[in-house]
């Protein structure tokens with residue numbers, strides 16, 4: 244294929260607007276998969292993707308299509324639709340010259356439509372708006388076209404109306420791809436310059452790198468170098484993705500495909516890296532920002548004897564998802580485990596679910612936290628850390644106010660799109676989450692778009708669920724990183740009869756400390772059994788107690804139920820009580836069952 248006959252494009256859309264369905268139809272029309280009526284969504288390979296109907300890991304497929312008497316090679320690069328995975332969207336887009344922006348004809352523009360549009364716009368790609376689901380009874384393509392014109396400044400006449408489900412007008416989409424999206428800008432007679440934009444891991448062959456060639460060609464036996472690591476490799480196999488791997492003799496400039504070259508670890512295949520021939524070094528292309536974890540959670544095996552199994556499951560899973568950071572951690576209450584960093588809350592959930600489904604591992608995940616920062620004033624601490632600004636992911640390491648100039652918390656800029664009838668409820672939700680309104684605009688007669696600056700911590704737990712339920716599911720939400728801001732943070736201790744419980748230390752905003760402390764005390768009261776003496780449960784900042792609950796004294800006589808009868812039954816009960824005690828942890832003189840820790844720490 245001559246470069247003029249190649250198109251590299253991606254489909255971007257808000258969740259559920261039909262990206263995967265459209266991809267299926269495109270694969271069918273081009274003969275990659277047999278025609279069926281069912282919704283096969285072949286690009287969504289992972290089980291969690293099928294279950295949740297979301298795309299997690301981007302997949303790529305090369306399509307062959309004849310148009311106007313010419314043969315075209317169309318490389319479709321699939322991208323995930325969810326906020327947490329926008330780093331995958333950007334990396335996929337850098338291998339493309341254009342996108343199909345799919346919008347549901349009933350729902351119209353949603354929060355992620357806006358976010359995805361700007362990613363494509365900033366990358367200076369050609370954007371083809373596609374209005375999907377025109378078969379729906381409530382479809383209102385005209386209204387959606389007006390929104391697109393108003394929000395994105397794209398003439399409404401450019402919109403293609405389709406039904407991906409029934410295949411209506413889908414052929415037209417392929418023709419638009421050919422006529423509206425430019426071919427890749429490359430020179431074939433130039434040294435190899437390949438962008439590594441994604442990778443997967445295969446146990447037998449090592450890393451399978453997805454590459455886009457911006458110059459030259461590559462074939463088996465070539466000696467290539469990674470600009471990032473400087474390591475060199477011999478190429479074992481190249482090919483295209485259909486989406487299955489189809490080996491080819493060579494890949495040429497303009498093409499998108501895969502390459503296997505004996506990279507043993509995912510770390511060697513840095514996303515955004517440039518690969519070149521050892522004989523002909525080139526200047527590396529500007530790389531990607533590496534994805535940084537924004538949400539942290541502890542992970543522990545339910546049973547410590549499962550530690551090693553879980554460890555190996557974790558290793559396998561992170562091979563394919565290098566955006567998860569893993570550090571060993573241990574807790575007196577929950578045993579040995581890890582502290583994991585995720586891109587966002589959905590990322591955490593998907594990871595947890597994959598661990599359970601694909602590796603059959605049962606784990607305790609602790610409630611998510613965000614990375615705080617502190618600017619230190621204590622010379623001793625600055626020396627210890629080797630820098631003035633430190634990041635705190637573990638509450639136990641929170642430095643005292645007396646050693647700190649300023650605490651900082653991570654912020655995000657949130658976009659909410661909703662029918663205006665829910666506006667007042669949404670405004671008060673945002674306010675209760677310490678949100679600062681940045682803008683409010685109408686995107687059509689009845690829909691508003693709100694921009695709010697939020698502390699990330701306020702939205703990681705249940706913000707999205709709250710928003711969905713108060714808007715009967717109509718509001719959509721997306722957020723982007725907005726740096727750090729000064730914050731009045733406090734370290735809150737939980738005390739049992741005056742003794743602090745190390746693993747329950749929490750960092751909170753001063754304004755929110757009371758409700759957070761109260762909730763922890765209540766959960767502990769419900770899960771700590773009565774003992775011979777009264778137990779005071781307190782939440783405190785320094786010496787100031789914020790909340791208190793009490794567990795009354797009580798002698799639990801396990802033999803009372805037996806009415807003096809059967810001695811073997813008595814023995815059994817005594818044994819059971821002794822076993823129960825083994826699982827207890829002593830804080831001072833108070834015995835705390837593992838379940839009590841779990842009920843406070845666990846993600847709900």
Ligand code: GTP
Pocket residue numbers: 256257258259260261262263264265282284296297298323324325375376377378379405406407408409
């Ligand atoms: P993510 O992968 O999560 O981003 O979702 P998606 O954008 O890939 O959406 P998907 O293709 O999974 O479609 C979402 C739902 O909309 C599915 O139930 C589809 O059957 C349905 N759907 C897709 N296209 C059409 C259409 O043209 N008409 C109708 N009526 N339903 C459609």
